[in-house]
Amino acid sequence: MVGGAAAVAIAGGVIADVALESRAAALAPAHRGDTGGLGSIAVVAGLCLEEPPAAGPSVGRVTAVACAAPHLAETVADLAFTEDAWPGADVIAERALEHCAARVARLVPDHLADGLEWRVWAPSASTWDAGDRRAVCVVASEDPLVGSLERGDAARA
Incomplete structure (x- = not known):
């Protein structure tokens, strides 16, 4: 009987480890150039997004291309x-x-500035508790772009 209880405890530990690894992978940041569906907490600089993110406090998922x-x-x-501790929404x-204002001003060329807007995705108190420690500067365009603003080869499609 002791062997059966130990096997159940070990199996429970393995399941818990897999669940923790899965949750950590979901919170892990993407890499520059990654494509596919991403949760907002995984988004980093260097990604082109099919559509601008939803406005509002919850970005949800985006599709990187x-x-x-x-x-x-x-x-x-x-x-x-x-x-380590939440510094507050104002900070x-x-x-x-x-940070984003300086970066966007440096990256957006004058000939593309019309029709572009930028915003910041920033951690909230609740996403901070889930491990989110990254603010992301996002430039959205009214018309499709090809290339990258960050690399300096962006153009209207």
């Missing part, structure tokens, strides 16, 4: 926060907006 394909948004920079907003 190769930058050579027509796309309506690009993540051009990100900012990693190093604090997050101030630092993220300052």
